[in-house]
Amino acid sequence: MPPFTFNTVGSIVFGDGAVSRIGELAAARGWSRVLLVTDPGLVRLRLIEPSIQALEAAGIAVTVYSDVQADPPESVVLAAAKAAADFAADAVIGLGGGSSLDVAKLAALLAKGQEKLKEIYGVGNAKGPRLPLMLVPTTAGTGSEVTPISIVTTGASEKMGVVSPILLPDIALLDPELTLGLPPAVTAATGIDAMVHAIEAHASASANNNPVSRALAKEALRLMGAALEQAVSDGSDRAARADMLLGSMLAGQAFANSPVAAVHALAYPVGGHFHIPHGLSNALVLPHVLRFNAETAGELYAEIAPIVFPEIAGLPAKQRGTAFADDLAELSKRCGLQPRLRDVGIPEDAIELLATDAMKQTRLLVNNPRPLALEDARAIYRAAW
Template identity: 70%
Template sequence: MNPFSFNTTPSLRMGAGLAGELGQITRPICGDRVLLVTDPGMMATGLVQQATDCLRAAGVEVTLFDQVQADPPEEIVLQAAQQALGKTGVIGFGGGSSLDVAKLAALLAASNQPLAEAYGIGNAQGPRLPLVLVPTTAGTGSEVTPISIVTTGASEKMGVVSPLLLPDMALLDPELTLGLPAHVTAATGIDAMVHAIEAYASVNANNNPISRALAVEALGLMGRMLLRAVQKPDDLEARTGMLLGSMLAGQAFANSPVAAVHALAYPIGGHYKVPHGLSNALVLPHVLRFNAQVAPQAYAALLPHV
């Protein structure tokens, strides 16, 4: 076995209804002055209001940043980081874009490092503010990955990759994903499945037995639950399986990185504003067909779990 490293979020809490305890759970970590990072779509659901009410009931002063966009541009990240100044912690609440912005807001507000200097692998400098991430979609696994993706310029995407971006806690409540529209459920679910597939088959030197085991479990969960979640948006068992599968796939690819599907999907999303999960779905069959010529054993091993 080759030497490998494996890093993930140090504390995970998962359970239906946990969002109702958000204040009690996060105050010991994030303190009593927090920035809550989310997006306009989440604001319209009423879930953000419930979250802020829970925080304030626990004696937490909440500043709301609700301007996150899909494929967030640099100016949104910088605005969030400015709002995080003087806070004792940051909470990301929403889909992958909100969690990515929350990570960088926590980092930049505490480190004073220019964003441009943080791009790349291992270039971010600490410290960062305490950070809790609460996903409301089952797709990116951002709550357990040391990665934030930012849109620079008109269409180019760049990433900050550093263990500093791993939050202090991920809080997963499947009730927050109930009722997601079918197209969002499908696209984010495919994104998570691609994370698992690429992590398992990766030729990266850090491809490791932990990531492969997590990828197999994630793919099995999502393979069983995705269609149910699409067809029955209020099926709590299906939503729980999807959220857990997305998190496991995130742990897998955070340590055994993704490859050609994501490399091709990012520019499609950047240039044509195609949702990330959909761009993955468009590219996936063609990459699998190409890769199967040189890695048939890996894909054959995954097939029974889909």
């Protein structure tokens, strides 16, 4: 067996109502001044108030940074880090979707004042130290609460990642009740995003693709494959919400160690240029990337396809890989997601721009199980259009 490294968070707290323990968990670690990073929507819905009250009841002073936006730009990251420093925070809590968690990670790092954002993009450039960090997801999709990755929008549209074990939080606090209010479209998009994490982790060409990540990816697909449509159709189904949140976390642990590849590389320009939500961007290109990859990764896809779609288990391996891509496309449609790039307002003449920008995602493309050139990216976008 080839050598590998598997890193994850120090503590995972999971369960209905778990967020009520946020003050207890923070106080037990000696935190006294906390920056809470979140977004305006959660503030408007008053969803952060119970957490603030629990922290204050535990004797912890709290200040809130709530200007996080989807696909956060550098200015938001820097503002959050400044808020932590100005408050003399001794810990950071991120509460929200993937963008809030990503911003919280970098705020905890940059608040120390020892590193500059522009110098830590890429893999392994962020060294720390950072402030203590707790992440509390309110969507079941990104898995950011258990990954060493933070994605930032640089310039007008390009996305870059900071990837370092120092970004793994001290605590991931997962409460399925926080996801009960997610609208069907958000549930669907984030759910497909999480499934993509598991699929790409399982088939990753990374030298660190390992048996732990593959096992987690399979369990994530088992949970989410059975729960996604139910969570979309009945957002109050607590069992489905719990399975989606746990599955998303397991997929996050998988791809945190066996990184994602071309689906994400081609999704990033779609989101960056046209402000399409990340999960939907993944869904739009997913089946087309899988069909492209099937030439070299068909057996890998055939291995996991029946986990999500048991009815195709009897097909020959080569047919299972193709059926997997087709069935995932149909799953997205059944969940109400638009199937084509044109359906979300992307013009055909944007294909060249998207393909050119996708090729800049070398951090991700190196993990793809089949080498992908510019003309391949163009063909995939055309098929998705």
